[in-house]
Amino acid sequence: MCIRDRFYICQLLHMNELEMALWSLYKEKTGDCCLDELSLFLATAYGAKKFFNVKQTHEVYYNEICEKHPKFKTKYEQWSQRIGGMMSISAEAVNARYNNFRQVTPTISHDYSNYNQVVEHLISTIAVSYTH
Numbered sequence: 001m002c003i004r005d006r007f008y009i010c011q012l013l014h015m016n017e018l019e020m021a022l023w024s025l026y027k028e029k030t031g032d033c034c035l036d037e038l039s040l041f042l043a044t045a046y047g048a049k050k051f052f053n054v055k056q057t058h059e060v061y062y063n064e065i066c067e068k069h070p071k072f073k074t075k076y077e078q079w080s081q082r083i084g085g086m087m088s089i090s091a092e093a094v095n096a097r098y099n100n101f102r103q104v105t106p107t108i109s110h111d112y113s114n115y116n117q118v119v120e121h122l123i124s125t126i127a128v129s130y131t132h
């Protein structure tokens with residue numbers, strides 16, 4: 001999946017760095033499982049979003065994904081049933097990945113004026129971590 005598509009997913013889900021760290025671990029642990037590439041990336045990204053957010057928040061994103069990708073509900077359920085139970089990732093692993101991102105990512109200003117640049121950089125970092 002190209003960086004542009006990963007960037008689209010980050011924007012669609014308004015992902016922060018911590019969610020992206022977990023997303024990369026989910027994707028890494030899942031490997032090339034039972035879904036097509038886009039569905040797999042959406043499922044793992046949404047799984048990370050769901051983990052860190054309250055139900056009312058992640059349901060908004062779920063509905064938005066389903067609206068833009070009508071087969072997502074079935075694909076996510078398929079991924080969740082097949083892989084979701086094996087996705088226990090420690091807080092230490094998430095923190096280590098987050099710290100890795102922070103080391104290779106330019107300092108983020110809190111005004112988010114360079115948000116697109118930072119997300120693009122994180123996405124390229126995620127792409128590299130998937131190849132190892």
